[in-house]
Amino acid sequence: MGIKAADVKKLRDKTGAGMLDCKNALSKADGDFAKAEKILKELGLAAAAKRSGRATNQGRVFTKISDNKAVILEIGCETDFVARNTDFIALGEDIAATVIDKGLTEITPELEEKVKETISKIKENMSLKRLKVLDIAENELVVDYIHGEGSIGILVKLTSDKPEIFKNEVVTSFGFDCALHIAAFNPKYLSRNDVPADYVKEQEEIFMAQAKNLGRPEKVLEGIVKGKLNKHFSEICFLDQPFVKDDKQSVSKVMASVAKEAGGSLSIPEFVYYKVGDEE
DSSP states (O other), X not given: OOOOHHXXXXXXHHHOOOHHHHHHXXXXXXXXXXXXXXXXXXXXXXXXXXXXXXXXXXXXEEEEEOSSEEEEEEEEESOHHHHTOHHHHHHHHHHHHHHHHHTOOSOOHHHHHHHHHHHHHHXXXXXXXXXXXXXXXXXXXXXXXXXXXXXXXXXXXXXXXXXXXXXXXXXXXXXXXXXXXXXHHOOSBSSGGGSOHHHHHHHXXXXXXXXXXXXXXXXXXXXXXXXXXXHHHHHHBGGGSEETTEEEEEHHHHHHHHHHHHTSOOEEEEEEEEETTOOO
């Protein structure tokens, strides 16, 4: 007998099992909804809904880059064992490819359905926690990096007035090193221009109080505060941080040297840092 799509969806919504599993169960039960549900339970496939309440603190970060798009996403699961499962990894790669191919910019029912299908297969709760898409213009390059077994994922965007320099190995290596740097140091801001003004003001007041407590002369207090603030920026701002491959120079100074060698301008307008389990 023919199985109605509405019945498949209804069974899927009630049991949490995959669409194909629900269709097969209904066929085997000759369309009887209760029998189909029992079949799914006997096969251990009607558990995805029950698993949905379990914590998903483990997981993996995935990235994918095309000519004009880059995506980074995090899928959570219950155990690190599943995070290494080939089906789980295939799910992440499939979702990343779907986001790129269909031009998605947010989590959709289609993507969530893919997750639920895999829950039915692996028998462990998981969730698509977040994703971000970067557009890539003709004068831009995006570099990605995945640390270890996907615990941290990075996207870094570089911009130039001469896109041809992105074919230069010095530039691409620099981009990759920037991704490594971000994974290692997790800078809070891209540059000091991105630091909220109220936060800067608060730090200035703290540094001023510290300098006064040391009994420093009034005329040198401003210089002390400025020095402390610059040091603080070098700790929290990516472009001000000592470069991972040369801690005698800041990231911005190394970038200027690379740009000069490559024969074009070079800037980094944004980066994305994802770590499994982090809250946005």
